[in-house]
Amino acid sequence: MRILIIExxxxxxxxxxKALQQENYAVDVSYDGDDGYAMATTEPYDLNIIDWxxxxxxxxxxxxxxxxKEKIHTPVLLLTAKGTIADRTTGLNSGADDYLVKPFALxxxxxxxxxxxxxxxxxxQTVLTAGDLTLNTVTFEVKRGDKMINxxxxxxxxxxxxxxxxxxxxxxxxxxxxxxxxxADVLPNTVEVYMKYLRQKIDDPFKTHLLQTIRxxxxxxxxx
Amino acid sequence: MRILIIExxxxxxxxxxKALQQENYAVDVSYDGDDGYAMATTEPYDLNIIDWxxxxxxxxxxxxxxxxKEKIHTPVLLLTAKGTIADRTTGLNSGADDYLVKPFALxxxxxxxxxxxxxxxxxxQTVLTAGDLTLNTVTFEVKRGDKMINxxxxxxxxxxxxxxxxxxxxxxxxxxxxxxxxxADVLPNTVEVYMKYLRQKIDDPFKTHLLQTIRxxxxxxxxx
DNA sequence: TATATAGCTTAGAGAATGCTTAAGAATGCT
DNA sequence: AGCATTCTTAAGCATTCTCTAAGCTATATA
Numbered sequence: 001m002r003i004l005i006i007e008x009x010x011x012x013x014x015x016x017x018k019a020l021q022q023e024n025y026a027v028d029v030s031y032d033g034d035d036g037y038a039m040a041t042t043e044p045y046d047l048n049i050i051d052w053x054x055x056x057x058x059x060x061x062x063x064x065x066x067x068x069k070e071k072i073h074t075p076v077l078l079l080t081a082k083g084t085i086a087d088r089t090t091g092l093n094s095g096a097d098d099y100l101v102k103p104f105a106l107x108x109x110x111x112x113x114x115x116x117x118x119x120x121x122x123x124x125q126t127v128l129t130a131g132d133l134t135l136n137t138v139t140f141e142v143k144r145g146d147k148m149i150n151x152x153x154x155x156x157x158x159x160x161x162x163x164x165x166x167x168x169x170x171x172x173x174x175x176x177x178x179x180x181x182x183x184a185d186v187l188p189n190t191v192e193v194y195m196k197y198l199r200q201k202i203d204d205p206f207k208t209h210l211l212q213t214i215r216x217x218x219x220x221x222x223x224x
Numbered sequence: 225m226r227i228l229i230i231e232x233x234x235x236x237x238x239x240x241x242k243a244l245q246q247e248n249y250a251v252d253v254s255y256d257g258d259d260g261y262a263m264a265t266t267e268p269y270d271l272n273i274i275d276w277x278x279x280x281x282x283x284x285x286x287x288x289x290x291x292x293k294e295k296i297h298t299p300v301l302l303l304t305a306k307g308t309i310a311d312r313t314t315g316l317n318s319g320a321d322d323y324l325v326k327p328f329a330l331x332x333x334x335x336x337x338x339x340x341x342x343x344x345x346x347x348x349q350t351v352l353t354a355g356d357l358t359l360n361t362v363t364f365e366v367k368r369g370d371k372m373i374n375x376x377x378x379x380x381x382x383x384x385x386x387x388x389x390x391x392x393x394x395x396x397x398x399x400x401x402x403x404x405x406x407x408a409d410v411l412p413n414t415v416e417v418y419m420k421y422l423r424q425k426i427d428d429p430f431k432t433h434l435l436q437t438i439r440x441x442x443x444x445x446x447x448x
Numbered sequence: 449t450a451t452a453t454a455g456c457t458t459a460g461a462g463a464a465t466g467c468t469t470a471a472g473a474a475t476g477c478t
Numbered sequence: 479a480g481c482a483t484t485c486t487t488a489a490g491c492a493t494t495c496t497c498t499a500a501g502c503t504a505t506a507t508a
Contacts, residue, residue, distance in 0.1 A: 018321070152484055167363055190486055192466060214364050215465070215494070216377040376495055414497055416455060439454065439505070449508100456503070464495070474485070 001117060002026045004043070006036030006063065007051040007079065012102075015182050016049065019106050020113070033058035040067055045074050047116055049109075050096075052080045068095040075116040077109075103181040107161055111137075128163040130210055131223030133202060135163055142202070149201050154179070158194050159202070162211070162221040171218035195219055225341060226250045228267070230260030230287065231275040231303065236326075239406050240273065243330050244337070257282035264291055269298050271340055273333075274320075276304045288320050299340045301333075327405035331385060335361075352387040354434050355447030357426060359387055366426070373425050378403070382418050383426070386435070386445040395442035419443055 003025045007013040010031070017027045028043070030036035033056025040048055040063060048067075052060040064076050078099035098112050128135045132145045137160060142149045151159065157179045162170070170178075172188040180186055195211060203209045210221050227249045231237040234255065241251045252267070254260035257280025264272055264287060272291075276284040288300050302323040322336055352359045356369045361384060366373045375383065381403045386394070394402075396412040404410055419435060427433045434445050 154485065169364060186486065187488090189466090189488080193468085193486075196467065196469095213466070217364060220363075378496070410497065411499095413455090413499085417457085417497075419455090420457065437455070451508080452506085454503100454505080457501085459499095461498090462496090465493085467492075468490090470488095472485105472487085474483100476481100476483075478479100478481080 001046045002028070002044070003047045003049065003113070004036070004039055004045045005029045005049045006033065006040065006054060006060065007049070008032060008054045009051070012051075012079075012182060015106065015177070016109065019110060019178070023110065023113075025113075032056040033060070033063060037063045037066060040074070041070060041072060047075050047077065047113065049077045049079065049113075052078055064095045077112055077116060079104075103183050105157065105181055106178045107157065107164075128160065128166075130163055130166055130221050131208065133210060133223075135159060144202050144206060151198075151201065154194060155197055155201070158191075159198055159221075162219065165220070167220060167222050169212075169214045169218045169220040175218065191219075225270045226252070226268070227271045227273065227337070228260070228263055228269045229253045229273045230257065230264070230278060230284065231273070232256060232278045233275070236275075236406060239330065239401070240333065243334060243402070247334065247337075249337075256280040257284070257287060261287045261290060264298070265294060265296060271299050271301065271337065273301045273303065273337075276302055301336055301340060303328075327407045329381065329405055330402045331381065349388075352384065352390075354387055354390055354445050355432065357434055357447075359383060368426050368430055375422075375425065378418060379421055379425070382415075383422055383445075386443065389444070391444060391446050393436075393438045393442045393444040399442065415443075 001024075003020055005013055005016055005020075005027060007016070007029070008031050013029050013031065017029055020027045028039065028045075030039050033054045035056070036050070036054070037056075037058045040050075050060040050063055054060055058066065060078060064078070067074070067076070075098075076096045078096040079102055080099055081102050097116055100109060100112060126136060126138045128137065133143070135142045135156075140156060142151055142156065142159065158175065161175065161179050172191045175191050176184070176186055176188070195213075199209075199211055203211050208224065210223060212220055212222060214220065225248075227244055229237055229240055229244075229251060231240070231253070232255050237253050237255065241253055244251045252263065252269075254263050257278045259280070260274070260278070261280075261282045264274075274284040274287055278284055282290065284302060288302070291298070291300070299322075300320040302320040303326055304323055305326050321340055324333060324336060350360060350362045352361065357367070359366045359380075364380065366375055366380070366383065382399065385399065385403050396415045399415050400408070400410055400412070419437075423433075423435050427435050432448065434447060436444050436446060438444060
């Protein structure tokens with residue numbers, strides 16, 4: 001699967017590139033509109049991720065419009081700064097298939113990418129489980145056995161990330177870069193605090209404990 | 225595979241060079257930024273290892289940026305002193321593919337190098353075995369037969385090193401230079417102590433003993 | 449057998465890492 | 479605006495890990 005990123009902020013572009021490569025996509029990056037337009041219209045990609053505001057004659061919207069005019073129907077995920085879109089539909093009218101408001105968490109973007117690329121159903125996974133714990137990514141419901149559990153946004157995002165990497169430990173920096181905004185600068189201690197919150201809600205009241213610490217490395221979730 | 229190291233500290237540069245050569249990479253070293261920049265942009269390398277803080281007009285970051293501007297996409301592994309990075313992502317903004325915080329253990333660097341060069345999967349070896357002992361480098365799990373074994377960070381690193389050199393004995397100094405930070409100054413006795421720890425956990429409780437001492441030389445692991 | 453050398457064992461001091469708590473900021477809701 | 483919830487930090491505490499030092503044991507050599 002080949003993905004083209006058109007984004008002038010190097011920081012964001014590189015972060016996206018790395019995350020997507022880790023999911024085994026082949027990723028190209030273009031840092032300005034003219035160059036990006038040329039690539040999008042000449043090379044065959046499976047998905048384009050385009051920033052709305054980019055330098056060059058073409059801005060993000062113009063690229064999408066031009067692509068559609070040339071009957072190139074590659075899915076487009078548009079990135080927009082907060083407040084740029086007056087109403088939700090404007091972004092999609094141009095021909096983009098989805099859009100994401102900056103700043104976003106990497107995992108949020110990966111979820112959209114998975115959806116747009118229509119990965120096989122088994123991979124899509126709307127309900128993640130570990131032992132008697134279930135997390136529904138569509139309804140935002142979390143259960144341990146029969147018991148419904150209320151999580152806050154961050155707690156939910158963290159748990160989802162751990163579940164998607166079940167068995168594999170993640171270190172705190174990796175967790176931060178995936179679960180928090182790409183420009184959030186939170187301390188590793190924040191992750192520790194959230195692990196405490198999660199444990200209080202999904203581990204402590206139950207017999208078996210799913211959340212484990214790998215000292216010196218990080219955390220994982222695993223049903224024994 | 226050709227690797228370029230740009231690093232002004234001779235001690236580190238030489239240690240890296242030696243370790244990489246032992247893994248059969250062709251290694252060039254440059255001790256300052258200007259020279260390094262020239263080499264990185266004129267010679268074709270498969271990987272660049274660049275120290276952030278180096279003398280010369282170009283520091284490490286500048287070299288990476290300049291390379292990317294000239295559309296040279298050779299993977300870059302950036303070396304940074306602890307605390308140099310304001311926020312974790314800054315290191316990757318420049319276009320570097322990975323970074324490592326000094327001081328690091330040689331084995332850690334070799335692992336990153338292997339990853340960046342995308343060595344064939346069979347070579348990567350995430351699960352190392354010797355007899356009924358298995359060590360999983362991804363999940364950090366160690367088993368002897370069915371029995372899970374808990375190792376500390378150093379114990380794990382030492383066992384991993386011995387397993388990667390299965391059958392071949394390593395002397396204490398070699399072990400120290402690979403498993404400990406390059407500027408750690410530990411006594412050979414420390415290795416002895418850690419061998420004792422490992423034996424208690426993975427040998428003593430079992431029939432066959434995998435860890436062997438070669439008197440006057442060092443240690444090896446081998447399944448008879 | 450005596451002696452030297454290498455490796456083994458043990459316990460403890462100090463360092464590193466993670467956990468916990470509480471309080472202040474930020475955000476969202478009424 | 480005011481209140482409630484959520485997010486993040488900071489500081490102290492607890493635990494675990496690392497490494498050394500000192501004495502001990504095994505092995506090789508004269």
